[in-house]
Amino acid sequence: MLDHKQCQAFLAVIETGSFEHAALQLNVTASAVTLRVKALEQSLGHILIIRERPCRPTQTGQDLLQYLNKVTLLEQDLFHQLTGKHQDSAFYQAHIAMNADSLATWFLPALKDTILKEKIILKMYLDDQDHTHHLLTSGQVNACISSIAHAQQGCNAVYLGKIRYHMVACPSFIQQWFPKGITRQALRQAPAVIFNRKDEMHVKILLQHFGLAKAVYPYHLIPSSESFLHAIEMGFGYGMLPDLQIQGTNLVTLSTALSTDIELYWHHWQQQSEQIKKLTDKVQEHARICLQQN
Numbered sequence: 001m002l003d004h005k006q007c008q009a010f011l012a013v014i015e016t017g018s019f020e021h022a023a024l025q026l027n028v029t030a031s032a033v034t035l036r037v038k039a040l041e042q043s044l045g046h047i048l049i050i051r052e053r054p055c056r057p058t059q060t061g062q063d064l065l066q067y068l069n070k071v072t073l074l075e076q077d078l079f080h081q082l083t084g085k086h087q088d089s090a091f092y093q094a095h096i097a098m099n100a101d102s103l104a105t106w107f108l109p110a111l112k113d114t115i116l117k118e119k120i121i122l123k124m125y126l127d128d129q130d131h132t133h134h135l136l137t138s139g140q141v142n143a144c145i146s147s148i149a150h151a152q153q154g155c156n157a158v159y160l161g162k163i164r165y166h167m168v169a170c171p172s173f174i175q176q177w178f179p180k181g182i183t184r185q186a187l188r189q190a191p192a193v194i195f196n197r198k199d200e201m202h203v204k205i206l207l208q209h210f211g212l213a214k215a216v217y218p219y220h221l222i223p224s225s226e227s228f229l230h231a232i233e234m235g236f237g238y239g240m241l242p243d244l245q246i247q248g249t250n251l252v253t254l255s256t257a258l259s260t261d262i263e264l265y266w267h268h269w270q271q272q273s274e275q276i277k278k279l280t281d282k283v284q285e286h287a288r289i290c291l292q293q294n
């Protein structure tokens with residue numbers, strides 16, 4: 001059996017990045033944290049933490065972290081189901097992972113009434129829509145929005161709809177960089193705007209339609225949905241934006257042939273709390289209004 005205090009010390013070190021900060025969080029001495037982590041490592045027969053700055057888990061430590069995260073969420077759901085409240089407060093904590101564009105456009109309005117009525121605290125995790133489901137299977141979240149249709153074992157996946165993305169730029173940028181239209185040579189010279197290193201949408205489209213690899217054209221990395229939009233509006237570059245964000249702007253679609261649809265799915269554990277069930281209903285209801293349906 002795992003010792004609760006030892007696991008608590010391990011989690012605190014991973015969360016804070018150091019034994020000293022973990023001690024402050026747990027209100028114990030740093031030596032006590034060190035002893036607890038060492039005892040846990042000895043009982044499991046594996047080193048769990050790489051002692052660097054910041055501290056990070058080994059592969060075995062990562063496996064333990066995923067397990068403890070799952071247990072924490074299950075305990076929270078069980079306690080709330082039996083008592084009607086969170087262990088530490090009157091609020092229920094919902095851990096949800098999603099892509100930044102959904103958070104910036106349609107998602108929060110979908111939950112407004114439910115969040116206030118049910119006293120739910122949101123803990124949001126942002127990642128690319130191709131990667132969010134990993135946070136669910138690792139036990140870090142209760143639910144996620146993903147582009148993956150297949151549900152993992154123990155989970156359900158519900159189709160929400162499609163977001164259409166267009167390659168756009170502001171008029172002044174088009175006049176400067178694409179005066180003769182979108183050509184392979186022009187795309188090699190014009191600066192692009194890409195969300196982050198996990199964002200493969202822009203890269204795949206240029207590779208598919210023009211045979212251009214990411215290494216041959218200049219690009220900005222701007223990992224914020226609002227700043228991403230503003231950067232394109234100000235003429236920093238051209239990029240892929242969802243139609244939900246383009247509405248009301250002066251941005252111009254460069255070519256409809258480059259537009260692409262991303263299907264989104266709501267993944268959640270099959271065993272879920274009443275709060276997550278209500279969130280699921282609202283997310284589906286709002287998605288039917290805001291997202292394109294088949």
